[in-house]
Amino acid sequence: MKILIISQYWAPENGVPQRRWSWLTGILEEQGHLVTVIAPPPHYNRSPSLGEWWKSGSFRARTEHETINHAETVVRTGFFPAGRSLTQRILNQAAVAAAALWVIGKKPGVLRNYQPDLIIGSVPALPTSVVTYIASKRFKAPYVIDLRDAWPDLISEHERWNSGLGDPSFREKVLSRGPVQVLGFVTKWAMNYSLRESDGLIVTSSLLGKALKERFDEQQKSVDKPISVIRNVFPPEINQRVSEHEERSADCLNVLYAGTLGRAQNLTNAIRAVARTGEGGYQVNLRFVGAGAARQELVRLAKDLNVKVEFSSKLAADELAEQYKWADTALVHLTDWPALEQAVPSKTYELMNLGIHISAVASGETMELIEALEAGHVVAPESPEALAQLWMKLIDEPRLLDVSTVGAKWVAEERVNVAPREFLRMIDNFETD
Incomplete structure (x- = not known):
């Protein structure tokens, strides 16, 4: 055709x-x-x-x-x-x-x-x-x-x-x-x-x-x-599990957000959560890697709350791989718009493929997938307190950061078999003799 x-x-x-x-x-x-x-x-x-x-x-x-x-x-x-x-x-x-x-x-x-x-x-x-x-x-x-x-x-x-x-x-x-x-x-x-x-x-x-x-x-x-x-399970730029993780500290948590700093994320919620963990006597190290319309406001808020947050521009795949090795958990973050319950950030699949624990702020299908595939933990959007409580719990119980291979196997099956089959089935509807 x-x-x-x-x-x-x-x-x-x-x-x-x-x-x-x-x-x-x-x-x-x-x-x-x-x-x-x-x-x-x-x-x-x-x-x-x-x-x-x-x-x-x-x-x-x-x-x-x-x-x-x-x-x-x-x-x-x-x-x-x-x-x-x-x-x-x-x-x-x-x-x-x-x-x-x-x-x-x-x-x-x-x-x-x-x-x-x-x-x-x-x-x-x-x-x-x-x-x-x-x-x-x-x-x-x-x-x-x-x-x-x-x-x-x-x-x-x-x-x-x-x-x-x-x-x-x-x-x-x-x-x-x-x-x-x-x-x-x-x-x-x-x-x-x-x-x-x-x-x-x-x-x-x-x-x-x-x-x-x-x-x-x-x-x-x-x-x-x-x-x-047809999910966004396209081949990732980093196509292997992160096995050489830096040694975890017993008294802090390294959190990485790599993606768009945009409107649908409202990442000010994450910065407020870091501030709350500090008030509770815990240390969370948050890094943002990416660009977007919200970056300037995030920098301003971190300064106003006296929260140490690192910002980096979009990185090449090999540089991003080093960031993943640093991270104890990776953040997937959406705001509370009802329409976003029907959306799944593509980063979710990449993190599952890499075997990195996900700290998700989401509802709807994103929440359902992460919980069903044992890929991390999920809290409700627009609740800095809930996110702070999750991060403090991960510091207290670091074994919770270990994820199974269920998510990675599911993503591979979607990429190699399910998505191509569904896509070609759609195309076949328009084949002419």
């Missing part, structure tokens, strides 16, 4: 969406499918200045063949430089979506006589679902939406998106008085429409798949609409 993938994130950029689709593209190509991609060039990890952007001609489309890891053809769209603020991200995603629509409408170069058998749109970014719907009309082909998070339900939490970022800016105050609500309503309606009209859905958690099926049943839109659960 000829399969067209539409995404705003693609290799060689290194992130969860990119790694997920490098893995899935490999599965498709192993079965003989021909993959063509519409995506912007790498620009999220290093956002160029407006001058660099203009001089490089990054607003123009171009075609790439034979990428580093796979043989897909990539049509690179134009883009507008991204930023960390919500406003800049919305502008970037809108610009990339508009550029993708131009490519779809114009069908330049390799797309001139191209006719896909199936179109897959990867969300996020949010506009991709609408772009995919329009592409299905342009190419007269069925389409599937790969819904990586609990969208569009997360849009309902827009009033709390910046709750962990400190005091709102003047721009945020102005936009929140009407424009954000209107944009949120339109985006949610458009996404729901594109999901309802899709010929199939791919989700990353069973709870999200169940919720969508129930929603479509109520709307009588679920007839013959396949929904596949």
Whole structure:
């Protein structure tokens, strides 16, 4: 089959969406499918200045063949430089979506006589679902939406998106008085429409798949609409258990958070928990490795609470492996938005694969998986006291930090057998004789 993938994130950029689709593209190509991609060039990890952007001609489309890891053809769209603020991200995603629509409408170069058998749109970014719907009309082909998070339900939490970022800016105050609500309503309606009209859905958690099926049943839109659960169990950058752990101290706990310092995490909760352990006479050493919109507020809060917290930028795989050896436990952290009960951070699977004890602040499916697979301990979101009590208990009873191999074996089975089988079963629905 000829399969067209539409995404705003693609290799060689290194992130969860990119790694997920490098893995899935490999599965498709192993079965003989021909993959063509519409995506912007790498620009999220290093956002160029407006001058660099203009001089490089990054607003123009171009075609790439034979990428580093796979043989897909990539049509690179134009883009507008991204930023960390919500406003800049919305502008970037809108610009990339508009550029993708131009490519779809114009069908330049390799797309001139191209006719896909199936179109897959990867969300996020949010506009991709609408772009995919329009592409299905342009190419007269069925389409599937790969819904990586609990969208569009997360849009309902827009009033709390910046709750962990400190005091709102003047721009945020102005936009929140009407424009954000209107944009949120339109985006949610458009996404729901594109999901309802899709010929199939791919989700990353069973709870999200169940919720969508129930929603479509109520709307009588679920007839013959396949929904596949394909978890974020793509091959990790560090692919072996951390066996050479540094000797544990009897009177402290080393806690590592490696991931996005973002809105959905609200990691101020973890810093407040460290402060509470100090008040109880315990020592918790917390390290953040990563970047995100909340970093500045986390640094400020740690200083205000007089809590020693280490911050490091995103590290290469070999450097991150050293951090894992240092850690007694790794933190998986989500805030208390109801939609996040249907989400499972991809870091959860990586930590299970490595055999590192997980201190999880979560509910819903993340909680269920960690507890069922004996991968660590879970406390409720937005309760610094509960997290502090867990960490103090781990110091008092260090044997609790030992985890079984159940989680690692389950992740391996999902990656090697379950996910590929479910993915190809979805693709087979659109095979023609």
